[in-house]
Amino acid sequence: MDERVLYGKGLLTKDDIYLFREGRHYRLYEKMGSHIMEVDGVRGTHFAVWAPNAASISVSGDFNGWDTESHPLAPRWDESGIWEGFIPGVDRGALYKYHIKSSVNGYVVDKGDPFAFTWELPPNTASVVWDLDYGWNDSGWMGQRGEKNGLASPMSVYEMHLGSWRRVPEEGARPLSYQELAEQLPGYLNEMGFTHVEFLPVMEHPFYGSWGYQSLGYFAPTSRYGSPQDFMRLIDALHESGIGVLLDWVPSHFPTDEHGLGYFDGTHLYEHEDPRQGFHPDWQSDIYNYGRNEVRSFLISSGIFWLDKFHADGLRVDAVASMLYLDYSRNEGEWIPNRFGGRENIEAIEFLRIMNEAVYKEFPDTQTMAEESTAWPQVSRPTYLGGLGFGMKWNMGWMHDTLAYFSMDPIHRKYHQGQLTFSIWYAFNENFVLPLSHDEVVHGKGSLLGKMPGDSWQKFANLRLLLGYMWAHPGKKLLFMGGEFGQGLEWNHDSSLSWDQLQYDNHRGVKRWMEDLNRFYQSEPALYAKDFSQDGFAWVDFHDSEQSIVIFMRKDGEGRTVLVALNGTPVPRSNYRVGVPSAGYWREVLNSDSTEYGGAGWGNLGGVESKPVPSHDFFDSISLTLPPLGIVFFRKD
Structure with a gap:
C-alpha cells in the first residue's frame, strides 16, 4: 500500500466552508468524515475532521498497525478548523480513529469519527470506512408518502426497540438482525393494521441499556444488527409494504465516552464549557452548544441525513423540554439565565426552528414530532407564526391523565371523570400525537395490562377500553410494542416480548381488538381527517x-x-x-x-x-x- 497522505484533494469547497461556519450547511455528511474515492487514478479514502484546537491529527487504523504517526492530516488554509487528507489504499471496511493532540493543554486522545457511516460492534469503539451505495425499491412509496404522512391522514404508529421485539432462543436469545426484521416486521405490521413504525434510536450508541438515547454515531445505524445497507433493506421492505418509518433522534445530549464528541480537541467543542449549561444532571451526559454555528451544521446535517440517505419518513425529536429550558431539572444556582435574565434557552429555540425549516424545505413530505412535556406554546405551529415549526407534538398531558384514570378502581372513577374529558379543552391547540410509549412500561411502572385494576377479566376489559378510547380520541396514535396483545410483564430490553402469551384467549382477544381498531380507524375518515380541528x-x-x-x-x-x-x-x-x-x-x-x-x-x-x-x-x-x-x-x- 502507498504510505503517502495526499493533501488538497478533498471534497470541501469554499462554499462548503462558508455554510459550515454560518451554521447553514445541512449536508456535511457528503463532505466530512471518511469517503472512498479516487485521486489521480488511485483508490483510497479521504478523511476530514473538525478540530480547530488541535496541534496535530493523524489517522491510525488496522491498515497501518494503529500507528499514530504515519498518516498525519493537515489543517486547511481557511482557518475553518478542519483537518483533512487522502490516504491511498484505504478502502471499505478499514477500521480507524483520529489521534488528536491538543494545542491548548497537551491533551492527547483517540477519537471516533463524528461523521462515520458505521462503527465497530460495541464495546469496540473504532469507526469503519464505509459507503452508502444501495439500490432502493420504494419509489412507489416515496411518490405517495406526502399523502401518507399528511396531517389529515390516518397515523397509527407502532413504537419498537429493535433489539427486544423478537429474539432467537435457539441461538442464545440473540436479537434479530436488520435482514431478519425485514423479513418478519412488515408482514406483522400489516396484519395488525399499523400505518407507521417508530424505532427507538438506531444511531450508534456505546451502552445498549440506554436504548439508543445516548447516541454517539449521529450518521451510523448501530452495527449490532447489521450494516447500513441492511438497515436500508429493512426500511425498503417496510416501504414496499406500505409502512412509514419514523426514527427517534436525540439532538438534546450525548454520552461522555472518551471516544465520542466530548472534549473533542482538548476543548469543549460540541458542548458548553460551563457544566451549568453543558452537562445534564439527569442523564450524566453532555449538552450541545446550540449557539455554535458549526455544531448547528453538524446536528441539522444529522437530521437531514436520515431522511436523505435512509428514506426515513420523519423524526421524533427526544427530550425537547430539556432543550428549551436552561433550568430544566436544575435547582436554583445550578443554571445560567439567558441574556434577558430568563430561563428560556434562546440558542436551542433558534436551533429547533432552523432545523424544522430545513427539514420541511428539503423534505416537505416528511414529519417532525416533538416529545415536549411542558405547556410551551406553538410547538407544532410554523416558525413564521412564532412557533417552533414541528409538524406534531406528543400529548404528554393526555397520557398522564388517561393512565391515571384507567389505573383507578372503577368505583372511584366517578370522582375523576375530568381526567378523561379535560384533554378535549386543549386537544386542538397543537397537532397532537397520543403516546402510550416505552417510557410508560419500564422502571417498575408495569405493563399497560399490569396497570389496569381488578381481576383478570377486568384487567383485559379495561385494556381494551383504554385502547378503544385512545383510537377514538382526536390525535394520531402511538403504541409501544407488546401493548397490542396485552403483554403481562413490563418491557425488558434484554429479552423478547412475551409472544408465548398469545396461546391464551385473552391476549389473542386484545390482539384481535387492536387489528380491528386499526382497520376501522384507517377506513373511517371521521376518526382522523379532522384530528387537529x-x-x-x-x-x-x-x-x-x-x-x-x-x-x-x-x-x-x-x-x-x-x-x-x-x-x-x-x-x-x-x-x-x-x-x-x-x-x-x-x-x-x-x-x-x-x-x-x-x-x-x-x-x-x-x-x-x-x-x-x-x-x-x-x-x-x-x-x-x-x-x-x-x-x-x-x-x-
Missing part, C-alpha cells in the same frame, strides 16, 4: 360521572359521523338513551366487549333504529346497551 369533535354527554359514561362524536367535515360511547364501570347499562344528530339506523361497528375479543358479549345486536325522542339537544335518539368496562362505536347507515 374542533370541527372534527363534538360532545354528546360528558356529565354522567355517576355512571362513568362518556359519549362523543367524531366527524370528518364531509358529513360522516362516528358516535362513541364508553362505560368506565363493570356494570352494564341497559336502555341508555343517547341523542343522535340524524334519524335512521345506527350500526354498531365496533364493540370491545364482543366475545371474539374476550368480552362477555353485551351489545346492541348489530345496531339500533333511532326514535323521535329528544335527548342531548337532539330531536332523535337511540336506546343503547353499554357493555361493562366497554366502548362501542356506531355509524349511521
